[in-house]
Amino acid sequence: AATGKLIAELPAEGPLIVGGFGMGGAMASSMISSRIRDRILGLVCIAATTFLPDALQQVLMALPPRQLVWMQGRADHVAPFWHAELHASFFEKAGWKITRLAHEDGHICYMPKVREMKAAIQSMATEQDHDSSDATISAPAGTFVLLHGLYGSGKHMMHWARDLAPPGWAVCCPNGSYQTANGGYSWTALRDSMPLLATDPLDEREQELHSKAMDKLLAELPTHGPLIVGGFSLGGAMASSMLSWSIQERILGMVFIGTTTFLPEQLQQALPALRPRPVMWMHGHADKLVPFWHAEIHAGLFEKAGWKVSRLSHDEGHICHAPQVPELKAGILSMVVDCKSGSN
Template identity: 30%
Template sequence: MSLRRIPLFLRPLAVAVVTIAAVSLFAAFLRRQSPPTLPPYGSISARSFVLWLHGLGDSGPANERIRTFFSSPEFNRTKWFFPSAPRSPVSCNDGAVMPSWFDIYEIPVAAESPKNENGVLKAVQMVHTIIDKEIAAGINAENIFVCGFSQGGALTLASVLLYPRTLGGGAVFSGWVPFNSSLIAQISPGAKKTPILWSHGMADKIVLFEAGQAGPSFLEQAGMRCEFKAYPNLGHSLEKKELKYLERWIKSRLKSSS
């Protein structure tokens, strides 16, 4: 949907519909799964940690069922955390207040969309605080995985690239690069070793596929590579096969001890 073709007085409604539609699709996808039996959020013996960052207008608790896709025994000692973004005004929705990790200036998000670097960096500090807490609790940094969808995917990328140590991995779903190439100089040698998985639907009309395709080239500039997976006919949503692949991807990178 191009907001430039919509009358000004209807743009707030249009963006709200887009946001609600994207969240509704994701929620419907999760509801289709069998009711889960979820253990507590790990324990003091947790071997690994997975942080999931939701998209614009969503919430952490609404995404908890994602855990049910990770049925391999390697995840029996995984601690999960699904935080919710603070509620704040969002420019692309004419200032409407909703859960948002940082401000977004336009929808659809394209490769050349304006970046809100200050807001992103503030959100990154929050993510880094969460990671630091888990490392202090005894979890190996290389057993920590940050994953996110849409706006949460963009924050995932920024968070793993700007963390001073090598993490287990960062998984971006339908996200984009939320800052300019000038920040490449801030990526530490340790962060450059963090594996990146990028999944994007080729029919995405909210975060355009071109925005996803810009990710590997950006990482190449930083001296990094990522595994990029394109999903034909997939819009701005998640598919079961994406999460099952993520399960295998994380499992193959888990270290033998914490």
């Protein structure tokens, strides 16, 4: 909530260099996880660390590297040096360029090194202006959104999403709105103490809760730029539902793995009014959670509306079939290529 309030006070457009001292530096790091992350050219952290290390590591691996200016005192007893070094290491592991300005004093901005700090900050803007390869860093070509299934989490989808995403694209894997007993998440509320499956149609109350869950999901996505949206199992059903919201105008294509829709009538009504786009569809004949026939009905709704559905069927169960992943990746990449060539 504090991050949201802070972002609301910032300019709505344009590149940003974000920094802070002490706890302010921790807050600056947290902004990398927010919807303005694509506008940030670099970070400046002075005598700071992070209070969300797991979330920071997860999101950094999904973003194109940028620059970090880091200043820390070895005698700092408020933000210990080892803790601040751990903070910096998260960025280094993610490929960020780090300017380290260590000193022997405590919890201060060390004045003798301010000139070096200013030069490093200036380089963030200079490289953005003059280096075309770095210019893409502050503005990824788009965002690949991949939603987890029942009992899953965004963290567990990150590696998968990075593998499937087109080159130069950021990835986004939010958590569902409802936490489950195993520590995972669901996109739907409980019914009789049990989470809903992708094959369960929603009643009126559940549709209302679903709308609230969708509002939460959309608030976590970047506010600008093209999207490719997909999901596994229940996450794929949630991805389908996004086509009934205005964000669908930014979607280049859909990716459905082991999934169907829990709002078939709503989807069937929405699709004919939308511009057709490509769909990558993968499903197993032995899937017992989402039966093959049910998934075929889902794919058929898109085909009847003129969408191009590339079907990747296999004989396994409720999985992403590894031998077909190269075809899946090629289909996702073609969504971007076709869009650039104007065929969409």
